[in-house]
Amino acid sequence: MVIKCQNWRRLCAGLLLLVFGLAGVYFASGLKFGAAASMGPGFLPTICSWLIVVLGAIIVVQALRDDVDVIEPPVPRAVLMIFLSIGVFALVIEPAGLGVTVFVTAFIASYAGPARLAETLVLSTVAAVAAVIVFVTLLGLPIPVWPELA
């Protein structure tokens, strides 16, 4: 039998929730379950995860007989550059300090949209200087400004 599905959005949403629920059940399986009067650490996580599994399954079934609904295709460049810039921030902040990190992060993030090189360089520099002044000098956050020389 061939299953025809027109509501891809709903189907994927249901499957995503189903995966969440199953992962929740699996990773709670090593925890003591206990009883209602004295719940173990695994009691509520297991119950909640099973509920998610059930609801996810219902959504999948509903999706198979639902109206058309599509998922809008992503714009790869925007998605990639934004996540890249955040990842770089996390990797660089500790060795390189705030100034360099902000410059690099702002530079990479700019290329998620319609960036122009000269403008981006100015923007990143201004952002780096402003970030140091506002967050370290004015607000006194304990973040190192310069790279560690070691």
Added chain:
Amino acid sequence: MDTIVLGFSQILTFEYIGLCLVGAVIGTLIGVLPGLGPLATLAILLPITFGMVPLGALLMLAGVYYGSQYGGSTTAILVNLPGESSSVVTCIDGHEMTKQGRAGEALFIAAVGSFLAGCAGTLVIALAAPAIGAFAERFASPEYTALLIFGLIAAVVIASGSAIEALAVVLVGVTLGFVGIDANSGAERYTFGRIELLDGLQFVPIALGFFGIPEIISNLENPERRSVISARVGNIWPKWKQIKPAIPAMFRGIGLGTVLGVLPGGGALLSSFVSYSLEKRLAKDPGRFGKGAVEGVAGPEAANNAGAQTSFIPLLTLGIPSNPVMAIMMGAMILHGIQPGPQVITKQPELFWGLIASMWMGNFFLLILNLPMIGIWVKLLTVPYRILFPIIVVVSCIGIYSVNNSAFDVFTAMIFGAVGYLFFKLKLQPAPLLLGFIVGPLLEVNLRRSLLVSRGDPTIFFTRPISAALMVGVVLLLLALLLPAIQRGREVALKE
């Protein structure tokens, strides 16, 4: 009366007045700029308030929230873009008025309506909160369990989109709240052996992951056609004749917003939508709506501000957040060592009344910021998004990092950002997830305690009058979700 005096005596210092003004300015700023909402802003600002005294931090964050309701209307009226989601309906008639050269009139009515609603909403908090708080002090864990479940289910019913999806998403949020060491047994749950996860997931990376990051990407995916404002603002001091028809709509909006703001899942957004459809239904000549009807601006703008104000009531009296913005306020209170709940009013009156007094002061600042100084905000609208969003990314990263000086938290935000983006693409609403995450741990503690007392007998929730009433409410709401007739009615109501 003494209490109000106490509140003002707390905040009439240079520092508090300054912080209140800063909150109002930031709120107006992000309200005016499309593509940055109050929720993400509060999540970014939260870690920055660490060094402040608790009252200072709270009154500033509160100012950002209600301030954004003022700013949002400016963008809606002038550029036909909702600067902030609850001003979507203001676009309809507000921008039409701009096209007719009546921009000044629309801005005046929006600002004055917002001001009156903000003041009225604050008055309702001041009058109602102590009574509700006193009532809630008699609550024990079964009542709290029932109340929390009721709040979560009600938020699901009100959420837009499929109710069954929202229900599943709430449970995902609750499950994320389990991460970390279980307080009762000391067992590690969902920590995958990471030391950083022993204290549980941090609130800020989750909030920015689900609300900040997907919002930036979606703005980049759908480049806006922001028309440069050619229309002149015109005279912002309209004649009495022009204001008069707006006044009854304003008061209806205030009444509606005050009530809807208190509901779980309610707040500014819902209030403005309901107010618009009410005004349309009451009008003698509904045909004028969509063609620059004054009531279509006055009603929703008053309603969203009243709703924004009264949505503080459940948080301040019961310790329960009614919407995601209040969940962040709750996170802020906890970070500053205040356990939200009925005891705040009695044990820390200077904090509670100081916050109330600051709301009046903040609304007054906002009226000044939004009427005589409107020109500054209009100029801001010409800043292109390609300049704004890298700054938003950087400030978000610094905000997340600075909570614990932890690069791990930034990675967490990246992972939740990816999940949040999937949610966005699949049109799963993330708001219930955030509520579930913040309410989950409270729910678990109270549920465990109740069932320990009753020795595992669940009838404890039905034999105590208050909790029984709430549980009946939960059952009715769940039945309502299952009945197809009501489901259709809900869809129609949400569409309007």
